[in-house]
Amino acid sequence: MPGLPIRPAVRSDGAFLADMTVEAATWRPGASRPRYEVVSSPEYRRYIAGWMRPGDAGFVAESPEGEAVGAAWYRMLPRDEPGFGWVGTGVPELIIGVRPLWRAHGIGRALLRRLLDHARLQGFVRISLSVERDNYAVSLYRTEGFAVVRRGMGRDVMVKRLG
Template identity: 60%
Template sequence: MAAFTTRPAMPDDGGFLADMVVEAVNWREGVHRPRPTVLADPISRRYIAGWQRPGDAGVVAVDADDRPVGAAWYRLFQADRAAHGFVAAGVPELVIGVRAPWRAQGIGRCLLRELVEQARRSGFARLTLSVERENYARDLYRSEGFLTVEARGGRETMARRLR
């Protein structure tokens, strides 16, 4: 396993979080959606626009040279500005991305666990996410207690109770 540590996401991590949205979208081997295309999508932009608003929280994984290699964060959305995994106002939706060379090394699980604990400490009752049905990360989410609450168009919304 590669050496990495984690740190809280900071206001100046917005550019890296945008990179992680692109990584999350480009999970499928052999399929690449360019950064400008991904970030032109209004829903993808909602995951990062104005980072770090009140209620936003996250964690960043860094390598031994302190270079960021992955991140997980959550945001609160309103029904009229919802993202893919929206279930209700007041329920944060998480996003997670790991640079391709660093995947399958435990980073995603570590980030997910830290973010779940952060959301619990912040008093949230649930945490949600959205994942494409074929994405191998779906198994990770299930193994960490996320359950499918809605499936539509090849995408699942999953939620985990925190208390």
């Protein structure tokens, strides 16, 4: 599965990134929240509103049939509208989502690596994310070099140094 095509995200991917934001917000098996509820809430809207702004970057994985199945992207969020994983000005915060049927096939890792390489090439020194402690993706982030820098209520902020 890691051999699936991965392409740069473009402006027209905004609706799909909204879908992947919903996947990231409702990752637990059996969990569900209406799409409109997630994408209209300020805490999640900041990750997708106005996609693709200057400083935004991302990648989309596609099935052999050309269907978008996962995405990883980052945004530069301002101090006055920080995301869950905000650690400072000039540090992009990444978001990743994969459709449930395509999880545990290496797609998230492939997307993450592609995004990290891109961030490094763009000159970023660090990248951050937020993850709920019981999310199985925590082990992915740890094996990719992320470390917890701040603990919260059931959710941690993790940072990777890009060097």
